[in-house]
Amino acid sequence: MGSSTPLLAVEELSVVFDGRGSGEVRAVDGVSFTLEEGRVTGLVGESGCGKSVTSLALMGLLPPRGVRVGGSAVLRTGDTEADLLRLSPKKMRDLRGSQLAMIFQDPLSSLNPVVPIGRQVTEILTRHRGLRGSAAEKEAADLLYRVGIPDPKRRLKEYPHQLSGGMRQRALIAMAVACRPRVMIADEPTTALDVTIQAQILELLKDLVTEEGTALLMITHDLGVVAGLCDDINVLYAGRAVETAPREPLFADPTHPYTVGLLGSIPRLDAPRGEPLTPIRGSVNDNIAWNDGCAFAPRCDHYTLDCLQGPPRLVRSETGDAHAHRCVNPVRHADVVDRAVLESPSVVGDEEERA
Amino acid sequence: MLRFIVRRTLQLIPTLGGLSILLFIWLQRLPGGPEYALLPDDATEEQRAQLRRSLGLEEPLTVQYVRFLRNILQGDLGTSLQTGRPVVEEFFTRFPATFELALTAILIAVTVGIPLGYLAARRRGGVLDFAAVGGSLIGICTPVFFLAFLLKVVFAERLGVFPSAFRLSPGLNRTDLSGFVVLDGLRTGELDVVWDALMHLALPGLALASIPLAVIVRMTRASVLEVLDEDYVRTANAKGLQRRTVRGRHVLRNAMLPVVTAIGLLTGSLFAGAVLTESVFAFPGVGSFVYAATQTRDYPVLTGFILLIATMYVLINLLVDISYSLLDPRVRAQ
Numbered sequence: 001m002g003s004s005t006p007l008l009a010v011e012e013l014s015v016v017f018d019g020r021g022s023g024e025v026r027a028v029d030g031v032s033f034t035l036e037e038g039r040v041t042g043l044v045g046e047s048g049c050g051k052s053v054t055s056l057a058l059m060g061l062l063p064p065r066g067v068r069v070g071g072s073a074v075l076r077t078g079d080t081e082a083d084l085l086r087l088s089p090k091k092m093r094d095l096r097g098s099q100l101a102m103i104f105q106d107p108l109s110s111l112n113p114v115v116p117i118g119r120q121v122t123e124i125l126t127r128h129r130g131l132r133g134s135a136a137e138k139e140a141a142d143l144l145y146r147v148g149i150p151d152p153k154r155r156l157k158e159y160p161h162q163l164s165g166g167m168r169q170r171a172l173i174a175m176a177v178a179c180r181p182r183v184m185i186a187d188e189p190t191t192a193l194d195v196t197i198q199a200q201i202l203e204l205l206k207d208l209v210t211e212e213g214t215a216l217l218m219i220t221h222d223l224g225v226v227a228g229l230c231d232d233i234n235v236l237y238a239g240r241a242v243e244t245a246p247r248e249p250l251f252a253d254p255t256h257p258y259t260v261g262l263l264g265s266i267p268r269l270d271a272p273r274g275e276p277l278t279p280i281r282g283s284v285n286d287n288i289a290w291n292d293g294c295a296f297a298p299r300c301d302h303y304t305l306d307c308l309q310g311p312p313r314l315v316r317s318e319t320g321d322a323h324a325h326r327c328v329n330p331v332r333h334a335d336v337v338d339r340a341v342l343e344s345p346s347v348v349g350d351e352e353e354r355a
Numbered sequence: 356m357l358r359f360i361v362r363r364t365l366q367l368i369p370t371l372g373g374l375s376i377l378l379f380i381w382l383q384r385l386p387g388g389p390e391y392a393l394l395p396d397d398a399t400e401e402q403r404a405q406l407r408r409s410l411g412l413e414e415p416l417t418v419q420y421v422r423f424l425r426n427i428l429q430g431d432l433g434t435s436l437q438t439g440r441p442v443v444e445e446f447f448t449r450f451p452a453t454f455e456l457a458l459t460a461i462l463i464a465v466t467v468g469i470p471l472g473y474l475a476a477r478r479r480g481g482v483l484d485f486a487a488v489g490g491s492l493i494g495i496c497t498p499v500f501f502l503a504f505l506l507k508v509v510f511a512e513r514l515g516v517f518p519s520a521f522r523l524s525p526g527l528n529r530t531d532l533s534g535f536v537v538l539d540g541l542r543t544g545e546l547d548v549v550w551d552a553l554m555h556l557a558l559p560g561l562a563l564a565s566i567p568l569a570v571i572v573r574m575t576r577a578s579v580l581e582v583l584d585e586d587y588v589r590t591a592n593a594k595g596l597q598r599r600t601v602r603g604r605h606v607l608r609n610a611m612l613p614v615v616t617a618i619g620l621l622t623g624s625l626f627a628g629a630v631l632t633e634s635v636f637a638f639p640g641v642g643s644f645v646y647a648a649t650q651t652r653d654y655p656v657l658t659g660f661i662l663l664i665a666t667m668y669v670l671i672n673l674l675v676d677i678s679y680s681l682l683d684p685r686v687r688a689q
Contacts, residue, residue: 061592097595104593109586112605114612114683123604124594159684175594 005076006034007215008058008183012071013085014239015053015062027053029239029290030071033232035183035215040206042230043219044262048284050239051219055185058084058217059102060092075099077182098128101176105188107168111160117144117171118156121178128179143174147204166197170204177208184209185217190225202229223266227251232322235259238287238295241314245323253319255330257302294327302329356680359687363676367669374665375427379420382658392436392652427662433655437647442659446641450663451534452522453640455552456633457625459560464567465618472575472614473607479580487572494569499628503562503635510558517558520637524551559636563629567621574617578610585609612683619675623668 015028028050035041043051056062057069073084077099087095096102104110112120121140125131131139137156144152147170160168169189176184186205190198206229209216218230226233226247233250235243235258243256254260261280282299289295293308300307306328317323317330390403390412407413411422426432432442475487511519518524522536529548532539537556540549582588583606591605626641633642641660648656680686 059593061589093592093595093597095595096593102593104586104590106586110590112587112591112609113685114608115604116684119604123596123600127594127596127600161685172590175590 006036008035008073008075008084010034010054010058010071010073013054013057013073014068014070015050015057016068016070018066018068020066026239028057031234031236031239031241032071033234033241033244035217037182037215038209038213039231040209040216040218040229042226042233043217043236044221044223044226044233045236046221046284049236051221051236052187054236055102055187055217055219058185059096059100060084060087060089061102075183097124097181098179099182101179101181101184103169103172103176103184103186103189106192107165107172108160108192110172111168113160116157116159117163121156121171121175124175124178139178140174143178144171147171147174147177148200149174165193166200169193169197169201173201173204173208177212177214180212181214183215183217185219187219188221190220190222198225205229223262235262238284238290240290240295240326242296242327243323243325244314245317245319249317249319249323253317253323255317255319255323255332256325256327257300257329257331258296259325260331261299261301302327302331304329356687359680360677363673367673370669371666374662374669375424376420378658378661379423381661382423382654383416385654392654432659432662435648435656436653437651437656442655445644445656446659446663448534449639449641449644451536452638453626453629453633453642455535455537456556456559456563456629456638456640457622459556460563460625461567461618461622463560463564464571464621467564468568468571469575469611469614472572473579473610475572476576476579476583484576487576491569491572494565494572497565499562499565500631500635502565503559503632506558506562507635518555519558522552522555522639523548524555527551555638559632559638562635563625563632566628567618567625570617570621571614574614575610578613579606582606582610608682612679615679615682616675619671623664623671626667627664 011032013028013031014026017025017027019025031050031054033041033043043054045051053062058073062069069085071085075082075084075095082091082095084092084095084100111117118137118140121143122131122136125136125139129139140156141152144155149155149167149170155163155167155171160171163171169192173189189205190201193201202225205216205218208214218225220226230247232246233244234241235250235256237258243250243254243259250259251263254263258280261278264278265280267277280299281301286298287295288297288308290311293310294300294303294312297303297307309328312326312328314324314326317325318332390398390406394402394406411419430443432446434440435442435445438445471487475484478484507519510516523529527548529536529545530539530543532542536552537549540546540552587609588601588605591601596605629638629640630642630646632638633640634646637643641663645656645660647653648660676686
């Protein structure tokens with residue numbers, strides 16, 4: 001990880017939902033990571049591992065009732081520091097869209113169907129940059145052009161249903177970058193798109209991060225996307241980080257059996273024909289509470305009785321300073337990585353979707 | 356947009372055509388034809404048969420249907436058996452009263468129902484929500500004639516706050532321009548007439564509004580709750596927009612789509628529903644006239660009433676479709 005002070009430091013973030021009658025649900029259970037200028041940090045995991053809840057907690061978009069959020073998330077802008085989890089709703093409203101922006105998963109449902117695209121872009125310019133009328137419209141057209149939407153003046157007048165899926169996602173990205181936010185969160189931004197468009201969108205995000213020095217938090221279940229885009233990666237399981245590492249060591253030398261399992265379930269281009277994929281056994285619901293032991297143990301091939309001796313701690317891995325895992329029986333020199341994974345993000349991502 | 360309106364208007368023709376056929380069949384199937392209604396009880400079978408022939412009732416149905424349709428199109432709905440005056444004329448003198456009543460009712464229902472439903476959704480599970488949902492359940496379950504009597508007894512007869520009957524106080528001088536009392540009063544500046552008319556509209560309007568009000572409260576509440584969970588509302592919040600922008604532009608506008616449709620259907624039903632309310636308050640509208648017509652088997656009046664109600668329904672639905680397409684661009688595209 002970089003040496004500079006992080007833009008956003010998330011410490012021991014936890015989100016607990018008060019289940020009605022069914023007891024509470026710990027969706028996020030002590031997750032820590034940092035976001036740095038011009039770098040992409042990935043949160044990876046299956047559905048239900050807490051990655052989307054993490055992003056909503058940081059944005060202050062969790063429902064106001066029935067949720068308890070713990071830990072801290074300190075955002076540094078200039079000389080000021082603010083804990084996002086403790087700001088007043090009004091201050092958060094000022095930060096959202098201007099300093100913090102979010103790109104959502106399903107571009108069609110994330111756009112208001114009855115408001116023209118232009119209005120949906122200019123409203124954020126009016127709110128945070130005070131632009132109105134033709135000035136706002138001109139800026140909106142520039143933004144659409146910048147994210148690769150041709151003929152932006154015409155598109156401004158159109159409605160979401162008149163745009164293609166890729167263009168809708170570009171429009172959402174235009175809204176996200178409209179006020180040059182310091183931190184951007186992308187929650188599965190390519191899941192609803194087809195492969196070629198996925199690659200273009202990832203390319204666009206990468207460019208925006210490089211040009212503006214924005215810190216990007218990339219939330220995905222797609223290891224292809226991770227390999228192609230993320231600098232630092234946190235693998236989440238049942239609300240906790242089970243492995244955290246920069247990209248190279250994670251793919252070259254994964255140590256947590258869950259990470260190894262995820263990589264193993266990606267189809268390899270160089271595998272012999274007809275070789276079955278190796279999925280991870282069971283489902284994300286086959287958990288045990290972290291307090292009793294490793295939550296992944298019921299699905300793990302490396303599981304021993306040691307795994308059930310209380311909660312495993314996040315320990316530094318042998319492979320490097322920034323590489324850590326939460327496992328008592330870490331995997332050594334796992335031979336699961338296809339070099340192709342590192343090189344062709346979108347193709348692998350798509351294959352994984354179909355698998 | 357214009358093309359949409361034209362196309363939608365042309366679609367009315369087959370709808371109304373189908374309606375005229377149904378109406379014609381209904382008239383054919385009625386027991387006891389005019390030969391029984393028009394001739395004295397001791398008339399001979401020969402006299403009855405002759406009357407049928409002279410009225411053209413022995414001709415083929417197709418011929419009769421064409422004549423029926425031609426008469427309607429020429430604005431001839433026959434003569435009321437009660438009053439002996441043309442049905443169209445009877446309706447013309449009474450329709451403005453019913454129109455004002457229905458409009459009052461729908462205005463009450465919309466101006467109270469939408470804000471109440473919206474607030475109930477925003478404070479889901481709170482006291483207001485509980486009261487709105489419970490109250491609207493009572494509103495839906497209470498028969499209109501019962502509520503009308505209740506209002507009349509309590510507010511008109513016991514408390515004396517509102518007049519208990521008629522459209523205007525007896526002996527009030529007014530200039531009649533169109534038959535629309537409130538409108539005329541506003542145009543001529545006779546504000547005492549406007550006030551008097553509004554006082555007379557209050558109780559029947561409230562009684563008639565009860566069901567649409569209840570439906571609008573519930574629909575608005577359900578619709579707002581649904582929209583609040585939509586991804587685009589989350590996006591709007593993620594952009595840091597002010598609360599009022601999120602609520603107005605992103606929540607309300609989308610939540611109103613199903614409510615607009617409901618308002619249209621409810622308005623149509625008000626013209627039919629006014630029959631009972633008008634009877635209770637002796638309101639001189641179409642409703643009380645039709646109520647009397649059902650008692651005396653005044654078929655020309657009933658036919659005209661069905662035609663009038665159906666036409667209102669169809670026109671209101673046209674308005675709903677047009678306003679819907681203004682609200683939702685996806686409808687225009689199709």
